Amino acid sequence: MAIVTGSKFSNAIRTTLRYFVILLVSLLVIFPLYWMLVTAVQAPEVTLRYPPVLYPIDPNLKGFHAIFFEKQMGKWLINSGFVAILTTAITTALSILGAYALSWFKWRGKVAFGLMLLFTQMLPEALIVIPIFKIYSNFHWTDSLATLSLIHAAFVIPVGVWILKPAFEGIPKEVNEAAQIDGCTPMGILRKIIIPLCSPAILAVGVVAFFASWGEYLIAVTMISTEGKYPASVGLASTMSQLDTPIQTLLSGAIVYGLPPVILYMFIQRFVISGLTAGAIKG
Amino acid sequence: MNKRSSSRFSHTKLPYLLTLPIILLVALLVVYPITQAIWTSLTDKTLGAAVDTKINFVGLRNYNSLLHSSTFLASLRITTTYAFLNVVFSVGAGLLTAILVNKKFRGRGGIRALMTAPWAFPDIASVIIFIWILNSAFGVVGILNQHLPFDTSGGWLTSSPYAFVSIIVMSMWKTFPFYSIVFLAALQGVPEDLTEAATVDGAGPFQRFKTVTLPSIRPTFVLLALLAFIFAFRQFSMIYLTTGGGPERDTETLVLAVYNTAFKYYDLALSSAIGVVGLVVTFLIAVVFLALQSRAEKSN
Numbered sequence: 001m002a003i004v005t006g007s008k009f010s011n012a013i014r015t016t017l018r019y020f021v022i023l024l025v026s027l028l029v030i031f032p033l034y035w036m037l038v039t040a041v042q043a044p045e046v047t048l049r050y051p052p053v054l055y056p057i058d059p060n061l062k063g064f065h066a067i068f069f070e071k072q073m074g075k076w077l078i079n080s081g082f083v084a085i086l087t088t089a090i091t092t093a094l095s096i097l098g099a100y101a102l103s104w105f106k107w108r109g110k111v112a113f114g115l116m117l118l119f120t121q122m123l124p125e126a127l128i129v130i131p132i133f134k135i136y137s138n139f140h141w142t143d144s145l146a147t148l149s150l151i152h153a154a155f156v157i158p159v160g161v162w163i164l165k166p167a168f169e170g171i172p173k174e175v176n177e178a179a180q181i182d183g184c185t186p187m188g189i190l191r192k193i194i195i196p197l198c199s200p201a202i203l204a205v206g207v208v209a210f211f212a213s214w215g216e217y218l219i220a221v222t223m224i225s226t227e228g229k230y231p232a233s234v235g236l237a238s239t240m241s242q243l244d245t246p247i248q249t250l251l252s253g254a255i256v257y258g259l260p261p262v263i264l265y266m267f268i269q270r271f272v273i274s275g276l277t278a279g280a281i282k283g
Numbered sequence: 284m285n286k287r288s289s290s291r292f293s294h295t296k297l298p299y300l301l302t303l304p305i306i307l308l309v310a311l312l313v314v315y316p317i318t319q320a321i322w323t324s325l326t327d328k329t330l331g332a333a334v335d336t337k338i339n340f341v342g343l344r345n346y347n348s349l350l351h352s353s354t355f356l357a358s359l360r361i362t363t364t365y366a367f368l369n370v371v372f373s374v375g376a377g378l379l380t381a382i383l384v385n386k387k388f389r390g391r392g393g394i395r396a397l398m399t400a401p402w403a404f405p406d407i408a409s410v411i412i413f414i415w416i417l418n419s420a421f422g423v424v425g426i427l428n429q430h431l432p433f434d435t436s437g438g439w440l441t442s443s444p445y446a447f448v449s450i451i452v453m454s455m456w457k458t459f460p461f462y463s464i465v466f467l468a469a470l471q472g473v474p475e476d477l478t479e480a481a482t483v484d485g486a487g488p489f490q491r492f493k494t495v496t497l498p499s500i501r502p503t504f505v506l507l508a509l510l511a512f513i514f515a516f517r518q519f520s521m522i523y524l525t526t527g528g529g530p531e532r533d534t535e536t537l538v539l540a541v542y543n544t545a546f547k548y549y550d551l552a553l554s555s556a557i558g559v560v561g562l563v564v565t566f567l568i569a570v571v572f573l574a575l576q577s578r579a580e581k582s583n
Binding site for chain 1: 399
């Protein structure tokens with residue numbers, strides 16, 4: 001049953017207006033990224049023209065060549081990949097255990113554990129990165145990619161736990177009762193039932209952890225001092241601070257480094273949102 | 284399903300073993316550094332002093348000088364303003380755009396995917412783009428300064444108040460799409476029969492929004508406002524790499540003050556004291572978050 005609230009004419013105006021605003025917002029969102037792509041493939045002479053040319057002329061890939069061969073982008077990406085994979089492994093494993101304890105068990109300290117995670121999640125890294133550096137340089141653990149991924153993991157684990165907890169809670173009780181009757185231990189239930197059933201959420205934790213580490217700058221720049229060990233965030237930031245770097249090179253680096261997370265995140269949007277908002281939307 | 288009924292095991296020591304690795308990690312990398320920061324804040328330690336320099340315990344002297352430091356009080360004000368404007372503009376823009384795309388239309392899926400792009404894009408890459416766009420000699424937006432009625436010749440990122448405006452705009456670009464997607468999820472949970480009933484009762488679109496939509500997305504609204512505040516409070520790299528806290532110290536938020544005080548002014552003790560103030564703020568935000576959450580649970 002349709003209820004007509006306005007004339008067809010005013011409806012048409014409203015729809016047009018809506019599309020117009022939607023288009024405008026989309027353009028604002030996409031423009032910086034579009035401009036990055038245009039500048040990255042454009043010859044420098046064209047880039048510096050006034051007024052600016054809004055589409056690529058004489059596209060070439062010299063910027064990509066330069067960021068890989070004049071700078072060490074390849075090495076930086078490998079370093080970032082290494083730190084991110086290690087962070088992902090640690091975060092996924094520990095988040096599964098933590099979420100299991102929080103969702104299926106009744107124990108003293110459960111509330112305190114949840115509070116500890118919440119506080120860690122909210123804590124600005126900048127407040128404690130200096131003491132972390134001071135402490136671990138005494139042990140000569142700084143300037144190490146493995147240490148870096150441990151620190152990254154500590155800050156992402158809370159998000160991982162909040163993503164997994166509702167998924168684990170959603171498994172029907174009958175399932176684990178049946179498994180218990182069959183003689184399954186709690187760890188067996190985790191391994192044989194929960195992990196397979198919740199694999200999409202676990203995958204989402206992996207992706208979140210990977211790109212949280214991939215995008216992180218502050219801890220990386222504080223902990224890593226050898227240029228050969230730079231992850232891509234630090235490598236690009238240091239390239240940016242060298243004022244003679246052509247803008248084409250710099251933006252090519254931003255594309256290679258920045259687009260993979262954008263593409264992957266589009267697929268796992270839903271899970272990421274529930275994790276970052278601490279599952280609090282639905283109460 | 285409420286939380287209590289979902290606990291299925293209660294008899295084992297297992298939960299302590301399960302959580303032990305996380306507790307160890309947090310103890311080593313969060314709790315212990317915090318105790319160190321608190322201790323350092325009570326001394327006169329500087330960065331880069333000779334190894335044999337004696338470090339003296341000075342009690343609350345650093346906190347006392349913070350109270351009388353106009354830069355510190357300014358940084359508190361900058362942090363609050365930055366966070367507040369983020370809440371207003373980013374969450375506001377998020378809500379507006381979510382309402383716009385809530386109705387079905389052609390290409391909606393594409394728009395939603397597009398909205399993911401800015402917040403998935405790493406901070407450093409965004410910084411590179413914005414520095415380029417705002418470049419006052421060649422940037423596509425930066426060159427507008429020749430045509431504006433106010434004087435921006437000092438550069439968008441290097442003169443006040445434009446540097447502050449620029450980081451707000453940049454943060455907005457980066458975060459509002461995220462809020463939009465979360466709002467959209469909430470809007471789709473608004474019961475349709477309620478909206479229809481309101482329409483039958485003769486309510487116009489604005490009235491419908493006020494009486495039906497707004498009350499049902501209110502928890503989301505409050506949550507996102509708080510999240511926006513937290514994100515803004517934590518934001519370091521985007522500000523640090525664009526303005527570095529400058530010009531002068533006009534965009535130096537609290538987290539930047541911690542870093543700059545240590546690495547630019549070599550005062551490790553004072554930096555730690557600012558950090559401890561930040562920890563207290565974090566703690567207070569966490570308390571507010573919990574209070575809101577428990578209120579939301581009660582009303583469910």
